[in-house]
Amino acid sequence: MRRIDLSNFQVARSETARDINRRIVLNLIRTHQPISRADLARHSGLQRSTVSVIAEQLIKERWITEGANGHTPRGRRPTFLHLNKERVGIIGINVRPITTTLALADLDANFLAQDSLSTPSDPKQFVAELVPRVRKLMGARPELTCEGIGVSLPGRVDLASKRLVFAPNLGWREFDLKTPLEKATKLPVELENAANSCALSEICFGRRAEGLRNLVVVTVSEGIGCGLILNHQLVQGSTGTAGEFGHAALVPDGLECSCGNRGCWEMYASNSAAIRYYSQAISSTRAPRRRTTADERTISFEHLLRLADQGDNRAGDALQQMAKYLGLGIAPLVSGLAPDMIVIVGEVTRAWHQVGPTIKETVKQHSFTRAETQIVPSDPITQPRLRGTIALVLLKHFGAPAIV
Numbered sequence: 036m037r038r039i040d041l042s043n044f045q046v047a048r049s050e051t052a053r054d055i056n057r058r059i060v061l062n063l064i065r066t067h068q069p070i071s072r073a074d075l076a077r078h079s080g081l082q083r084s085t086v087s088v089i090a091e092q093l094i095k096e097r098w099i100t101e102g103a104n105g106h107t108p109r110g111r112r113p114t115f116l117h118l119n120k121e122r123v124g125i126i127g128i129n130v131r132p133i134t135t136t137l138a139l140a141d142l143d144a145n146f147l148a149q150d151s152l153s154t155p156s157d158p159k160q161f162v163a164e165l166v167p168r169v170r171k172l173m174g175a176r177p178e179l180t181c182e183g184i185g186v187s188l189p190g191r192v193d194l195a196s197k198r199l200v201f202a203p204n205l206g207w208r209e210f211d212l213k214t215p216l217e218k219a220t221k222l223p224v225e226l227e228n229a230a231n232s233c234a235l236s237e238i239c240f241g242r243r244a245e246g247l248r249n250l251v252v253v254t255v256s257e258g259i260g261c262g263l264i265l266n267h268q269l270v271q272g273s274t275g276t277a278g279e280f281g282h283a284a285l286v287p288d289g290l291e292c293s294c295g296n297r298g299c300w301e302m303y304a305s306n307s308a309a310i311r312y313y314s315q316a317i318s319s320t321r322a323p324r325r326r327t328t329a330d331e332r333t334i335s336f337e338h339l340l341r342l343a344d345q346g347d348n349r350a351g352d353a354l355q356q357m358a359k360y361l362g363l364g365i366a367p368l369v370s371g372l373a374p375d376m377i378v379i380v381g382e383v384t385r386a387w388h389q390v391g392p393t394i395k396e397t398v399k400q401h402s403f404t405r406a407e408t409q410i411v412p413s414d415p416i417t418q419p420r421l422r423g424t425i426a427l428v429l430l431k432h433f434g435a436p437a438i439v
């Protein structure tokens with residue numbers, strides 16, 4: 036049972052009730068479209084007249100439209116309602132240490148146009164390069180009204196100041212990305228950690244995780260982040276940095292991490308770790324006189340996946356080592372949180388047939404619990420990190436309102 040927070044609450048006014056009902060109807064249309072008013076009343080438990088009033092308001096605001104007539108055995112043929120995809124555009128920006136991708140999406144999180152740029156090391160330069168690209172995307176479909184910009188970051192966002200904090204892999208110090216972006220584009224900007232936005236995206240659009248009560252998303256890239264949904268709520272912690280299991284010490288006195296600590300999980304289970312395992316393997320097996328070339332030492336993770344797929348043993352071993360450490364870090368999440376599902380996001384899921392069994396086996400060996408947590412890969416084709424940015428803006432209209 037969720038307790039009422041008596042130190043911070045708003046009493047329920049009639050507007051609150053109206054807002055909740057409106058969001059329920061809007062969400063039902065999104066997930067069941069096309070849907071008739073009668074079915075909306077049946078699914079929501081609202082009075083038919085209440086549904087009609089809300090639907091008229093949503094049509095007036097152009098969130099939804101009426102489509103074709105439905106067929107019933109007898110009586111009046113109902114008109115179906117669906118989201119008005121021609122009305123709203125959302126800009127999504129996925130920031131990663133090397134490349135930033137951005138897209139214009141519709142209400143169903145379909146990408147209509149995309150762009151990318153190299154992520155500069157200076158955040159001010161980043162904003163200067165980003166803004167014209169955002170404007171260009173907004174102009175790609177001028178008939179759409181842009182509702183906002185969602186940004187996912189390889190760091191955490193301070194709950195109070197909305198500044199980016201703790202982004203060791205990006206190398207940016209505390210930085211306000213929201214204000215200059217809002218000023219330049221005149222659009223509201225939602226910032227969120229990449230793992231958190233992926234978790235929100237999974238419960239909004241995920242094929243398997245939609246509507247799950249307890250979900251952990253583990254994003255595996257240059258680093259590792261976790262997004263936690265517990266009891267349908269995103270866990271943010273006291274300052275917004277909850278979920279940083281990537282920087283939980285897994286190996287005592289282990290390798291030094293960019294966060295300043297030693298032995299962090301991500302030092303052993305991230306893409307960068309797999310590249311290191313591979314580089315070490317080729318360095319140690321080369322003939323002493325032949326030095327490894329810079330190319331061999333700076334192989335990309337994509338390349339490593341290709342080599343493993345082609346049967347290269349050292350690349351395969353590097354992935355296995357990464358998978359073992361992924362399992363070692365996921366095991367305490369299973370034991371401690373007992374989520375319904377853990378979704379892994381990242382390029383590594385393309386090699387799921389190789390890494391999946393190792394991850395699951397390691398988790399099984401190291402978590403002593405009755406939890407029946409499924410461990411599944413996200414589908415990389417859906418671009419989950421970029422899709423997560425769309426969820427950030429959508430949830431402002433479709434998510435549960437803040438009433439506590």
Ligand SMILES: [Zn+2]
Nearest residue numbers: 282292294299
């Ligand atoms: Zn660390």
